[in-house]
Each structure stands twice: as C-alpha cells, then as structure tokens.
Amino acid sequence: MMTSRAQSGANWVQGSCWPPALWWGWMNCSSSRMETYKVTVTTGDMVHSGTFDRVFITLVGSEDRSERTVLSTEGQDLSSGMVMELAVSAPDLLGDLLFVRLDKEQCFFLPDDDWFCSKVEVTTPSGETVLFPCYRWVSDKWAVELREGKAKKVFEDQHPILIQQRTGELELCHNLYRWAVFREGLPKMVGIDDPALLPHDARFSFTKAMDLLVRSKTALDELKLRSLADRKKPWTKWEDIKRIFWFNKTMVSGYVQKHWEEDWFLGYQCLNGCNPVVVQRCCQLPPNFPVPSCLVNPFLEAGSTLEKELLKGNIYLCDYKVLDGITPNLINNRLQYMVAPLCLLYKKTSDQLVPIAIQHTAIGGIGLIEILERAVQSLTYSSLCLPEDISARGVESVPNYYYRDDGLCLWNSINRFVKGMVKVYYPDDNAVVKDTELQSWIKEIFTEGFQERPESEIPQSFTSLEEVTKFVNMVVFTVSAQHAAVNSGLFDFSSWMPNSPSSLQWPPPITKGSTTMSDILKALPDINTTVRLMATTWLLSKQPSDFVALGQYPWEHFIEDAPCRLILELQEDLAALSQKIKERNAQLELPYTYLLPELIENSIAL
Known part of the structure; x- marks a missing residue:
C-alpha cells in the first residue's frame, strides 16, 4: 500500500x-x-x-x-x-x-x-x-x-x-x-510483448498459473458438460436446459432458477446481483424514455400515479446506455442481437423493487473497444468512492440493498485502517507534500491511466493526509470488496442461463404481451455457447488455491509496532462485520454473502 x-x-x-x-x-x-x-x-x-x-x-x-x-x-x-x-x-x-x-x-x-x-x-x-x-x-x-x-x-x-x-x-x-499506447483514449499498458521478459515478481506465480490452467482445462469436465461443448444447435426443450443445470447448481443458482421469471426478483438483482452499481433514483423521466402514465399507473399503489411516485422518490431507473450501438457477434455463423435497455422500477409498499416499464433501444455499429472508451470517458473519481457514488445515485434509503449496506461498512473499516497507516508514515501534511515519489505516483496515474482528463476528478498531486487517505482507501476497496461484489456471483446468477443469457439469437419483442416461452427458447444462445458461458463464469467465480482474504497479511512486510497493531484492529473490525452480516443473512430467504470479509480476496487475482 x-x-x-x-x-x-x-x-x-x-x-x-x-x-x-x-x-x-x-x-x-x-x-x-x-x-x-x-x-x-x-x-x-x-x-x-x-x-x-x-x-x-x-x-x-x-x-x-x-x-x-x-x-x-x-x-x-x-x-x-x-x-x-x-x-x-x-x-x-x-x-x-x-x-x-x-x-x-x-x-x-x-x-x-x-x-x-x-x-x-x-x-x-x-x-x-x-x-x-x-x-x-x-x-x-x-x-x-x-x-x-x-x-x-x-x-x-x-x-x-x-x-x-x-x-x-x-x-x-x-x-x-x-x-505503451493500446489505443488512443484508453489507459496505457505495459510496453512489453512477452510477459516472460518481466521480472519474476511481476508475473503470475507458478501456483496461480497452474491453478488457472488446470481449472480452465477441467471446467467442462467438472461441470459434466464436455459432451455438449461442440454442439452448435439451438435448444428445443426447456427440460434439456434444466437437465444440464441440475448437476451444477448452487444454493443461489437454484433460487435463481425458481424465481427468475418473477418481477420482484429482477428488482432484487438490480440491487444485489452482479451489477449493483447502475440503479439510481429517478426524479424525472429521461427524454429518451417517455413512459405514458396510463401504461404504468395500473402497476402502482391504488389511486397513485407515476407523477406522484416520482415526487415521493419511489421510482428508480437502470440505464444501460453504455451498450447502445454495440455490434453483436457472429456465433455459429448466426448474427446475435444486443439491446441497451432502460428499465423503470417502482418501490412497492412491501419494499420490493419491481419493473414497471422496459424499453429496448436500437442496436447500431460500434464494438468492444468503443465500450471501453465510453467507460473510461464516463469514469470519475467520485464514482469509484462508494459513499459518493451511493449519494450521487440517490439510493441511500432504498430497502434491501445489501450491497450498499455491507459495502459501506467495509469502506469505513478500510478507511479507519488506511487513515491510521497513512498517519504512521506521514505525520503531517508537509510530509505528504515533500514526498516526491508519492507525488510522482499520483501524477503518473492521472497522466497515463486517466489520460490527463480533468473531468475524471483524479487528483494530480496530494497536498494533505486526507487526500492520500481517500485515494488509497478507494484503491483498496476497488481491488478487494468491489471486485468481489461484481465477480463472485457470476456463476450463481448466470449458470441458469435464461436468467442472464450471454447473447440473443432473435431481436427483442416490439409488441407488449406477444412473446411466448417458445419465442424465448428460440432467442437463447446455442447449446455450445450456453455451456461455455457456464464454464467461464464457474472459472471466474471459483476461489483460487492461493486465496488470501481481505485484512490478512501472511508476509511480514510491516515490522513496526504501529502498523502491526492497525492490522490487528482491522482484522477485529472485519470479524465483527462478518458476524453482523451472518446474523442478518440468517433472517433472509436468499442470503447476500459476496461481501463477507472472509470471502473477499485481498486483491484482484486475475
């Protein structure tokens, strides 16, 4: 650190x-x-x-x-x-x-x-x-x-x-x-063609490399899907999808398979699924989403209207505009379809979040690199800082938002630890200003990583202990807790493929109420695409053999009394948080476990 x-x-x-x-x-x-x-x-x-x-x-x-x-x-x-x-x-x-x-x-x-x-x-x-x-x-x-x-x-x-x-x-x-420049507008990369030329410490360890190799080679076998990996045919029966799923389900994926068609569960996934950072409070409908009140009023509380619920703060929006205009792949020589949906959600009096309107925007003509460029251009320092991001999206009070609740507790625990560590090595603001290595570090992040974009809000220098603490806090949280929140549940929510298909072979419906289950089956990915999705998400979600949990320091880098004491305090803090999360989860039909401290790796492993 x-x-x-x-x-x-x-x-x-x-x-x-x-x-x-x-x-x-x-x-x-x-x-x-x-x-x-x-x-x-x-x-x-x-x-x-x-x-x-x-x-x-x-x-x-x-x-x-x-x-x-x-x-x-x-x-x-x-x-x-x-x-x-x-x-x-x-x-x-x-x-x-x-x-x-x-x-x-x-x-x-x-x-x-x-x-x-x-x-x-x-x-x-x-x-x-x-x-x-x-x-x-x-x-x-x-x-x-x-x-x-x-x-x-x-x-x-x-x-x-x-x-x-x-x-x-x-x-x-x-x-x-x-x-080295990968592409103009994107963060720069290490200018080396062969990783073997890097010092050994900058490469994957033998343990991690072999673990990843073996897991990638055996994923289909462990999931009992090897015989289906080359079948380029579409699914014809729901029972066949259920059959391959039956051998590989987890507690969560079994729950997903049971409830994936229910409106409230879509709302739950917007809050606690693999992408819990998109949902935001909606006070005014966006210009590209002119939802007529007459269409949604029947789904609201009796006697209420969309306008009233907007004023009450009970309407939320998921906007996947970053996907708008993506050129889909050819898979098995068939053109796939992709949408950039807008989803309007309503908080019911039962505290459930349910969709009341979904709009599929048209597909267009750009690709993966352009998605990265859009993401970089929209990325800001405040969006990487969880408390500021929660506030900016207006979701401080939405109920049953366990990602937010656990994430903020983790953010605060990490903050106490980082603040103490920074104070040990930098007793005052002057020490921060005088450290030319520290100043060069943040300047290089701004210049090479964020392409000198002032709108990114990334600092170009540090002038105080508070600024250093905030930035290091953000980095530690992002590479540990945030990564766990968006990565650990991939297999849970995607292994029942109809809940989260990796591609669509038919365009989305344009007429409400015209889609049948047979139509959905035709739109789903082919058999080989399905099993490879399952293998990929299984591989990404599986805990590595050299896993080290957040707050654990098996290597003795810190030898002074003060940092060692702070490490112990962090571990005690995380243990108390873990107990608190487990007590809450015991009351839930579907526990939220992705931010349990002992399940969070101390840094991104892939």
Whole structure:
C-alpha cells in the first residue's frame, strides 16, 4: 500500500547501481579483524520456490561491507520452506546495516532456476536482530537488495549509498515498465510483448498459473458438460436446459432458477446481483424514455400515479446506455442481437423493487473497444468512492440493498485502517507534500491511466493526509470488496442461463404481451455457447488455491509496532462485520454473502 521503497523490502538491481568510487571508496577493508554476523535466510513455501543454483549474500553497512558469502553451492538445494542459518564474516563492524544484497549464479549444467526468498534476519555481534523482508524472486539477471523493514520516505534517506541505491532502483524500474499506447483514449499498458521478459515478481506465480490452467482445462469436465461443448444447435426443450443445470447448481443458482421469471426478483438483482452499481433514483423521466402514465399507473399503489411516485422518490431507473450501438457477434455463423435497455422500477409498499416499464433501444455499429472508451470517458473519481457514488445515485434509503449496506461498512473499516497507516508514515501534511515519489505516483496515474482528463476528478498531486487517505482507501476497496461484489456471483446468477443469457439469437419483442416461452427458447444462445458461458463464469467465480482474504497479511512486510497493531484492529473490525452480516443473512430467504470479509480476496487475482 505504501510507496516507500523500504516498506516493500526488496529492490531489483542489475549488477551494482552505485559508481565504483562510492561502492569501494567508503569501505574500510584493510582491517585484519573479523566480525561474525549470524544470518537466517528463509526460502518461500510456494511450489518451486527453491533452487539448485549458487546463491550469495552480502551485508552492507554504513562503515563497511561483509564478504560475499555463498548460501548454497551448485547442486545443493535451497528447498521450499527451508530455513538456513549461517555465519557471515566482515573485516570489521559494519556500522548501521543499510541493506542485504542477494545474487545468484546459474548452475552450469542446469537451466536458470530462480529462487524465492521470504526474509533475511541478521543478528549483529552486539546481539541486535534486524529483519529484512524480501518476498521476491532472485535470478541471475535480477539481484535483490533488501532494506530493513522499517519504512523510510525518499527525503529521509541520508546516507549517500542509500540515496544512490534508491535512485538506481527507480531508474531500473522506469526502464523495465515502459508505457505503451493500446489505443488512443484508453489507459496505457505495459510496453512489453512477452510477459516472460518481466521480472519474476511481476508475473503470475507458478501456483496461480497452474491453478488457472488446470481449472480452465477441467471446467467442462467438472461441470459434466464436455459432451455438449461442440454442439452448435439451438435448444428445443426447456427440460434439456434444466437437465444440464441440475448437476451444477448452487444454493443461489437454484433460487435463481425458481424465481427468475418473477418481477420482484429482477428488482432484487438490480440491487444485489452482479451489477449493483447502475440503479439510481429517478426524479424525472429521461427524454429518451417517455413512459405514458396510463401504461404504468395500473402497476402502482391504488389511486397513485407515476407523477406522484416520482415526487415521493419511489421510482428508480437502470440505464444501460453504455451498450447502445454495440455490434453483436457472429456465433455459429448466426448474427446475435444486443439491446441497451432502460428499465423503470417502482418501490412497492412491501419494499420490493419491481419493473414497471422496459424499453429496448436500437442496436447500431460500434464494438468492444468503443465500450471501453465510453467507460473510461464516463469514469470519475467520485464514482469509484462508494459513499459518493451511493449519494450521487440517490439510493441511500432504498430497502434491501445489501450491497450498499455491507459495502459501506467495509469502506469505513478500510478507511479507519488506511487513515491510521497513512498517519504512521506521514505525520503531517508537509510530509505528504515533500514526498516526491508519492507525488510522482499520483501524477503518473492521472497522466497515463486517466489520460490527463480533468473531468475524471483524479487528483494530480496530494497536498494533505486526507487526500492520500481517500485515494488509497478507494484503491483498496476497488481491488478487494468491489471486485468481489461484481465477480463472485457470476456463476450463481448466470449458470441458469435464461436468467442472464450471454447473447440473443432473435431481436427483442416490439409488441407488449406477444412473446411466448417458445419465442424465448428460440432467442437463447446455442447449446455450445450456453455451456461455455457456464464454464467461464464457474472459472471466474471459483476461489483460487492461493486465496488470501481481505485484512490478512501472511508476509511480514510491516515490522513496526504501529502498523502491526492497525492490522490487528482491522482484522477485529472485519470479524465483527462478518458476524453482523451472518446474523442478518440468517433472517433472509436468499442470503447476500459476496461481501463477507472472509470471502473477499485481498486483491484482484486475475
């Protein structure tokens, strides 16, 4: 979360990043006296973390450096989870330990075998133990330099070696991660054609890569759908759809299959389904949706009218204008159809939200890239901040909106944590302004990510603790809770395909009351398209094998008392929220579980 180089623990280097005069001139290697430092090195416990290559360690202090000491020789395995203790000799006392350098040489008869180091602990001759978090890969090309776990901002580095090392690491990162234009108007991408050229840390872990590969290969088998994957024929019987669904349903998808035709359940999905961020209070009908009162008044409370309900605040709108004009695909050599609906919803006295009017707009002539461009152009900072988004959509009081209720609780818990963390490392606004790395970070996000669009509201600089807290809060919430809210329920709401078909083979009806169940069946995707949708949503919704829940920090990046205490407070906060959600869910016919803290991954995993 923090931008401090020290906080991240490890820095990549390609060779030495200091001029020879600095590297050698300040060292005093003439003394014949030898001092011994006790070093404990921990190899990560992930698959393939170990190595058979030769690994070396060097301790660098403010007064001197140690000998380059071998951790393992050729053919001696630094195996996964292994803890190695060794003595490292130095010509004299090193002074304050500045960092630890790890590098590796390939075994001459084996391919390059990267090594994952979790941490290094050094006990000085005086008995002081210093922790150097790593959690990085060490390769022949990318040596690693580890600072002590205590964070330092750029203006707090005083020693010339630390200043030069920090500058060199930034220059190396700038050379590695160059920006490239994917398409004008869209956020820029990393300018690299082959991910294998990136440092190992920037790639999928072996565990995650294999997990994704195996799951993608076995999805159809696990869902018992392999035999249907190549059938390009349309569905002819509802019973056939029910038959493939029966083997793969969850508690929620079974509920969806039972209630998908009911009006109130469409309203429920607008609030708590896979896209709960579109619904908004409607105080005035949009010009492109001129709904005659006479058509909807029969669906309102007796004696009421559309105009009265608009004034009361009981009318809501879902506008999917971002889909207007999309060119649909050809699937199985048949043109598909897509609509950009406007849906008017009414809050009944029973607190149910039900549709009272739906308008399907015409399809047109643009594609996926244009959807992305529209989304980027409409994206604002406030829409990414849940409290502001809820207020802007006017849905503060709509009942049974569990995404909002749980989301705001999570937002507040994350905010308390982030506020405390920021205060630990930035005691006042002046510290924020002085941190040139922090300022460069937010400037680059504005420039390269949001294309310098002032209307995006993304800050170009930080001037206060409050501004930093808000932005980091937004980032943490977006990549954890928000992702869980829109991703975790994909299989639940889409596996009963008629509830959420991925495409339509017939255009939408233009006459009310003219559509039969047979017409709906003809419009649904073909058999192979259906089963691939089920496999895809199953894959996206399945919890990965290396899942880490929100608020959990298995890697010891934070070593100071204050941040460790804040982590414990966050975990207690999330545990209390989890209990509160479970107590509410116990009273619900359909529990809302997607924002249970223990089911939220700490960051987007795909």
